[in-house]
Amino acid sequence: MPELPEVEVTRRGVAPHLEQRIVEDVVLRREGLRWPFPPNLRELLVGRQILSTGRRGKYLLIHFEHGVLVVHLGMSGHLRVLPEGTPLKTHDHFDLVVNGPEGRQVLRLHDPRRFGAVLWHGHDDGELAQHALLRGLGVEPLEDGFDGALLYEATRNRNAPIKQVLLSGDIVVGVGNIYACESLFRAGINPKTPAGRIGRARYDKLAEAIRVILADAIVLGGSTLRDFIAVNGQSGYFQDTYFVYDRAGVPCRNCGAPVRQIKQGQRSTFYCATCQK
DNA sequence: AGTGCCGCCTGCACGC
């Protein structure tokens, strides 16, 4: 489910229900997900006020005065804001109960595959940016500093296929399997091309493609999930607009040639051999 | 340092 746009839409959706609210309870229904939950999370958060929300790559950040709650949705996670007392579903693992003008509400983390994470980073633990999971991350694709020049410079010593370099997240964050496929299509670049052999002009095009595609997906998601309360868990508001992802054998929307599907590093890649050279 | 591969999990679509 979540690549950068989904995480950002989630952040925007939950933010109005969290910011300035006081945490009244924390419920952990298992030991952890990918990593153990912080065992003292209840003591850390109950009675504390949420100051703001943020995002770094696909990590959702919930800021408190004394630290940051870091949430990752993995492959299958989602967050919903629900009225307190909403019945549990299988794989609802974590609740943050807050009080506000609407009464008590629950921020509920649902994650069947449990590749997600909930972590605490206290202000005593140093800079959040230096956290082991965050310090190797590349630039934010929707912020200043991301452009073709950066992609070009960062890939001079990379011989891996551009698709896998994009996915690795150490140059630019937030571009997952779908948006990597889609942005390479939009830029007309074959996903198998070694990253270091792509020139400056093509990277200008790729950077622009990434920006536009991510920004469009956020707008689309935001308009679909107008009210984040009790939305159903459907994924893929962006999927009707895919050009290549999940369209193996279907005619390319641009040239009509059948979209190809290959494997790169255990992940499916979709591309058009005619439009992407 | 860069690269490729493994594994963590459940759910679902598919073929038999």
Next chain:
DNA sequence: TGCGTGCAGGCGGCAC
């Protein structure tokens, strides 16, 4: 109907 297989939007850890 059941069962096995392969696949899924992420990513850290490891060996080389």
